[in-house]
Amino acid sequence: MSGAKDTRLSMAYAANKPLALSLGCCDDNDSNNKRLGIVHIGIGAFHRAHQAWYTQNAMLKSGGDWRITGVSLRSETVAQQLNPQDGLYTLVEQNADSSSHTLISVVDKVLVAPQDPQRVLQQLCDKSTRIVSLTITEKGYCHDGASGGLNLSHPDIQHDLQNLASPRSALGFLVSAMQQRISERLAPFTVMSCDNLPNNGQLLRHLVLAFAEQVSPTLATNIQQQYSFPSSMVDRIVPAVTDEVVSDWAKTLGYSDQALVLTECFSQWVIEDDFVNGRPDWEGVGALLVSNVHVFETMKLRLLNGSHSAIAYLGYLGGLKTVAEVMRLPSYQMFIRGLMHDEIIPSLEVPPGMDLTVYCEQLIARFLNPHLHHQTYQIAMDGSQKLPQRLLNPLRSQLAGAGGINRIAVIIAAWIQYTSGVGLNGEQITVKDPLSTELAGLAIQHQHDVGTWVKEVFQLQAVFDESLSQNILCIALVTRYLSALREIKQPLALIETLDA
Ligand code: CS2
Numbered sequence: 001m002s003g004a005k006d007t008r009l010s011m012a013y014a015a016n017k018p019l020a021l022s023l024g025c026c027d028d029n030d031s032n033n034k035r036l037g038i039v040h041i042g043i044g045a046f047h048r049a050h051q052a053w054y055t056q057n058a059m060l061k062s063g064g065d066w067r068i069t070g071v072s073l074r075s076e077t078v079a080q081q082l083n084p085q086d087g088l089y090t091l092v093e094q095n096a097d098s099s100s101h102t103l104i105s106v107v108d109k110v111l112v113a114p115q116d117p118q119r120v121l122q123q124l125c126d127k128s129t130r131i132v133s134l135t136i137t138e139k140g141y142c143h144d145g146a147s148g149g150l151n152l153s154h155p156d157i158q159h160d161l162q163n164l165a166s167p168r169s170a171l172g173f174l175v176s177a178m179q180q181r182i183s184e185r186l187a188p189f190t191v192m193s194c195d196n197l198p199n200n201g202q203l204l205r206h207l208v209l210a211f212a213e214q215v216s217p218t219l220a221t222n223i224q225q226q227y228s229f230p231s232s233m234v235d236r237i238v239p240a241v242t243d244e245v246v247s248d249w250a251k252t253l254g255y256s257d258q259a260l261v262l263t264e265c266f267s268q269w270v271i272e273d274d275f276v277n278g279r280p281d282w283e284g285v286g287a288l289l290v291s292n293v294h295v296f297e298t299m300k301l302r303l304l305n306g307s308h309s310a311i312a313y314l315g316y317l318g319g320l321k322t323v324a325e326v327m328r329l330p331s332y333q334m335f336i337r338g339l340m341h342d343e344i345i346p347s348l349e350v351p352p353g354m355d356l357t358v359y360c361e362q363l364i365a366r367f368l369n370p371h372l373h374h375q376t377y378q379i380a381m382d383g384s385q386k387l388p389q390r391l392l393n394p395l396r397s398q399l400a401g402a403g404g405i406n407r408i409a410v411i412i413a414a415w416i417q418y419t420s421g422v423g424l425n426g427e428q429i430t431v432k433d434p435l436s437t438e439l440a441g442l443a444i445q446h447q448h449d450v451g452t453w454v455k456e457v458f459q460l461q462a463v464f465d466e467s468l469s470q471n472i473l474c475i476a477l478v479t480r481y482l483s484a485l486r487e488i489k490q491p492l493a494l495i496e497t498l499d500a
Helices: 009-015 017-022 045-049 051-062 077-085 117-124 155-162 170-183 200-215 217-226 243-253 294-317 323-327 330-347 356-367 376-380 383-400 406-419 436-446 450-457 472-488 491-499
Strands: 036-041 067-072 089-094 099-104 107-112 131-134 190-193 232-235 261-263 268-272 288-290
Touching: 036 051, 045 051, 045 089, 045 261, 051 067, 051 099, 067 077, 067 117, 077 089, 077 107, 089 243, 099 243, 107 117, 117 170, 131 170, 155 170, 155 200, 170 200, 170 217, 190 200, 200 217, 232 294, 268 294, 294 323, 294 330, 294 356, 294 376, 294 383, 294 406, 294 491, 323 330, 323 356, 323 376, 330 356, 330 383, 330 406, 330 491, 383 406, 383 472, 406 436, 406 450, 406 472, 406 491, 436 450, 450 472, 472 491
Parallel strands: 036 067, 036 131, 067 107, 089 261, 131 190, 268 288
Antiparallel strands: 089 099, 232 268
């Protein structure tokens, strides 16, 4: 134990020493046997509450060398928090009426890619690396959400194609490392996407191959033959941690952990069983290994994440700060139930072993968790990257089957208002979205002509495909709701008219 000596976490470490040492953590005398096996790109709170927790449990249960080297593609915050404490952090799991905390010691260190891309490549090309997993958020894939194709004009992709030995993007790091491993005849690793995107493994394979094709067609062929890209559905609600949460928990824990992660007790992980170089015993600790993840992914993306986006835009515009605050209002709860049952479930295939009515009620209970303080603002971020898979896919399916689309249309209207950067009562909103400039530009240009505004937003090809940008009925309905929202100035009043 080196760094953690300097922090109050050392008390927790002392209490958990046998556990940490059994995972190869913090052992100064055994620095060559760190039991590494995974490189995780995008080591935010979600990874630390989900895959890292499963991996620690799997190593404790069944052994194996799977400790994790984290990589941050941008910010150095996580490295600054975790490295001084030897990768240790506290995971708090909290439900309405129970809570528990665990010291996680499965992360070895965090590398900050912009500071030292060579070090990241070295780790990716190390023989010990057998799985590379990713949580880089939707925009990290540098693709076009509507078509699924690689965005070759993305500045990071352009940079990486010119500077493959010193990349910036996840795709650049993957292809650069694969090229080196192939030329050194090193065994391949499995690439596992854990982001909220449909067919995330297939999408990532497609993007990696499209990138590699630009480097050399032979490289693309070799990658295709040797590397696997399983899809996975990940689920656990992990809000951003505030200073207040850290200091509240310090009282219970007896130490202050700046790297603490707070989550709910629920968690789910469904993984396509397609690994080319081994994997931890995740199924031994609750994950489901299946041959087809797609039905699970679609269910979760549309019902959980689709409802989340609805809660985020309507709630935020209505002055409500957290998911639980929104869901405590009966009209919102009725709206979300209606959205789930009438406009999303008809587009779903029921995954084996699941009951969708039970699943929806469980989601509502999870959204009501009073301890999570999950910010509507946090979920509202990057809507242009999220809406296609969460709400536009079910919308298309409803349109094809002549099903109802009122609620989805209201949510799109709320999203359009949100992206204007101005709330319903004139307050400023700092919109975080890769398309924020285009969206704000359309709002300024057409704010006095809502019909044209909506029509122009529907022409954004990265979000809406032709079936929607040409759909007059759908555009008219969204126009009607956006006008109503701007007039009534309170989303709650609008949704109450829908259910009346
Ligand atoms: C949320 C997700 O921020 C968001 O967009 O919808 O992070 C959500 O909390 C997770 O996918 C839950 O598994």
